[in-house]
Amino acid sequence: MKKFFMTMFALILALSCVLMATACSSGKSIKIGVQSGTTAEFFVKGNQEMLYDGFSNAECMSYDSSGLAVSAMLNGQVNYVIVDNEPAKMLVAQNAGAIKMIDVPLTTEEYALGVDKNQAGLLESINTILAQMEENGKMDEIFEKYNSLVYDDDGNVIGGDENIVGIESAAKNNDNPQGQLVVATNAEFAPFEYKKGNLYVGIDMEIAQYIAQQLELELVIENMEFDSVVTAVGKNNIDVAIAGLSVTASRKSSVNFSSSYYKGAYQVLLVKADNTEFDGKTKEQIIQTIKNK
C-alpha cells in the first residue's frame, strides 16, 4: 500500500515537472493581442493562403474583443495590440492617456458584407444599394457622423453624437423570413458596430438599416461572437454578415462578398510608456522592429 502511494506520488511529481518545463519554454519573447477570429489572428500567427509570414517571436493572445485586448495590454499582459484602424482610433481616444497608435497601415483590408450564397438576388440588390449610397453621399454622411465624435480625457463621448440614433432590432420571425433582413454582427467593434443600451449603433448598423429600408424589409440584428459571424450566414434564416468583415479567400468559401464599402488596415497599438522608435518608419521596418523584439 505504502509503495503504491509512493509510486503514485513520484509519478505525479515527475509529470508536474515535465509540464512545468514545457510551460516555461514556449520560446516566444513577446505577446501580441488581437480580437479572436479576426484576420489579425492570422496576421500574427502567419497564414500561407493570406500571404502572412506571421511573427515567429510572438505569442498570439486572442481576446473576445479588441477592448479586452487593450485592457490586457494596459496591465502588461501583452506588448502590442493589432487591430483595424477605425477601432484603433476609437480605442486611443478612449484611453488617451495610456496608449498610442503607430499611424502606418500594415495591411489593406477591404470591408464588405458577407451574403448568403443561396441568395444571388440579394447580393445583386445590396451591391446596387451600396453603389447608390456612394453616389448620393449617404455613405460619407454615415462615416462623417462617427468621425466627429468628441471625447474627454477619460474616453467618454462628450459631443458629436447628436445625430446618432440607436437602431432597434425587430424580433425574428421564422415563419416569415421573406419579410425580414437578418444580419449577423459582433457588436463590440466601435465605431462599426457597438451597443448603446439595448440599441445598436455604428457605421455598419446604419448601412444595414439603410439597405433594409431600401429593400422594404424589417431589420433583425443577431449579435454573436465574431468567430461565428461568417459561419452563421445561410443558417437559421440569417441573410447577411456585416461586422467590419474583411474580404479573405477562406471566407469566400462560406459567403459571397458584396462590393467593398471601406478600405481598412491593421495598425499597431502600444502603451505610451513603450519608447521603441517607430517614428518615420515604413510598414516593413515596423514589422521587422517587432520581429526583432
Next chain:
Amino acid sequence: MNVDTQNDDNVLIKVRNLRKSFDKQEVLKGVNLDVHTGEKIAIIGPSGCGKSTFLRCVNCLEDPDGGSIMFEGEDLADMKVDINIHRQRIGMVFQQFNLFNNLNVLDNITLAPIIVAKRNRKKGQTVKEIKEKEQEKAYKLLEQIGLADKAKAYPSTLSGGQKQRIAIIRALAMNPKVMLFDEPTSALDPEMVGEVLDLMKKLANDGMTMVIVTHEIGFAREVANKIIFMNDGVIEEENAPEQFFAHPSSPRLKEFLSKVL
C-alpha cells in the same frame, strides 16, 4: 452509603458533582464516585440512565458541563489540563471494539506506545530500538491471549471476540492505572462473550483497577467488589455485591433486578 470504607490515600479517581447535558436534556445530574486503587466497580442500570455517558466523561470523551474529576492530582474537567497525558494512564474499551481498520493487529497495539515512547525518548535510544521494544511487548500480550499468529492480520478478518480481546490488550499496552469498559460484551455474539469475560476476570485477578459498565449481572457479581446502580442521571445505590443483590434498598433497583435476574 459506605463510600469511605477504604482510606483516602488510595483514591485514584475522585468524581464530584459531575454534570452533563446534551442539548437541553440533562443526562448526568451530579454524580459522585471514588475509585480506589485495585477496586473493581461495575455500573448497572436501565438503558438511558447515563452510565455510558458517565464513563465517557471520566476520560473526557464527552466534555463534562460541571463538577470535577480528580485524577493524579489534576482536575480532568478543567479545559486547561492536557487531557492527552492523562488519557495515556486511563485505558478505555468500547462496545464496538474500535480497532483501527487501517492498521494490522500489531500496529494497532504499538501505535500509541511508540508515539509516547518517542516523545519521552532517552538519550542514545534509536527509533528502531523503541519500535522493537514495543513490538516485543505487544507480542507478549498477544501470546497471553493466544492470538500471536494474528499479529499481521487486519481487523476486518477477525471475529468480534478476537477484536475485543485485542482492543483490551491495546489499552493494556499503555500501562494504564485504571481501565474503563463501556459495555464490552454487548456487541458480541453470545458464543464469544465468554472469552472476553475470561480475559477481564484475569485482569481483575492481576489487580487492575477497573470500572465496568455492563449488562452481565452474573459477571458483575462475580468480579466486582462494588456495584453501582445508576438511574436517571444519578447514582441511586452503591454497595458490595452480596448486600447489593441480597438487600436492595431503592424501589427502582428492586424493580430493575426483578427484570434482569
Next chain:
Amino acid sequence: MEKQWNNFCRELFDNGGYKDVLNGLLATVEIAVFGLIIGIIIGTLIAMVKVVPKYKILPRILEKVVDVYVGFFRGTPMVVQLLLGYFVLLPLLGIAVDSIIVAIVIFGLNSGAYVSEIMRAGIQSVDSGQLEAGRALGLSYGKTMMRIVIPQSIKNILPTLGNEFITLIKETSVVSFIAVVDLTKAFRQIGAAHYEYLVPYVVLALVYLVLVMLIALGVKMIERRFKRSERRYSK
C-alpha cells in the same frame, strides 16, 4: 462533407494546426492537473478547518472565512472567476502574469472549494469510533487524524477526486476567455481558417471524450487497486 474534411486535414497537418492542437492539449491537461494539485492542498486545509472541533475562537473565525470562500467559488461561474482574476484582480494588484498561470490559479482556487467538500465528506464517513479510540489512547487530535482517520478516508476520497479531475478537464474549455490557447481554442482556430466548424467541432468532442475516458479508466484502476488491497488484508 468531403471538402470540409480535406480542408480540416490540410489545416491540421500542412498548415501546422497540429502544433496548436498539441499545445492546446498540453494547456488543457496542465491547467487541470495543477488546478487539482492546488485544489487538493487548499481543499485539505479547508476540510481541516471544517472538521476541527470548535471550542476555541480561532477555529470559529476560520470557519466563517472558509464559508465565504467556498460560497463565492461555488456560487459564481468559472468564466466569471477567470474574467475577474484576469481583467479585475491583476490590474488592481498591478502585476502581469501569464494567462495560463492565471487559469491554473483560478482553477486551483475553484476546485479547492469543491475538493474541501469531498474531503470533509470522506473524513466524516469514517466511523467516529476510530477517532474516539485514538483519543482515548492519549493521541492528540492531529495525530489521530493523520494516522487513523485520514488514511481510512482516502479510500472514499480518491474516486471522487478522479471525478473532480474530469470536471476540471471539461471546464478548461472556457479558458480562451482569457486568451489561453487550449484544446477548444485550437480547434476553433482551425475552423476559423475556412469558416467550417463541422469537422473541427466533431473531432474536438471526440478528443475530449477520449481524454475523459482515459482518465475514468485510470480512476477505475486505482479504485480496483484499493479493493484488491482490502481483500489482501482479509486473508
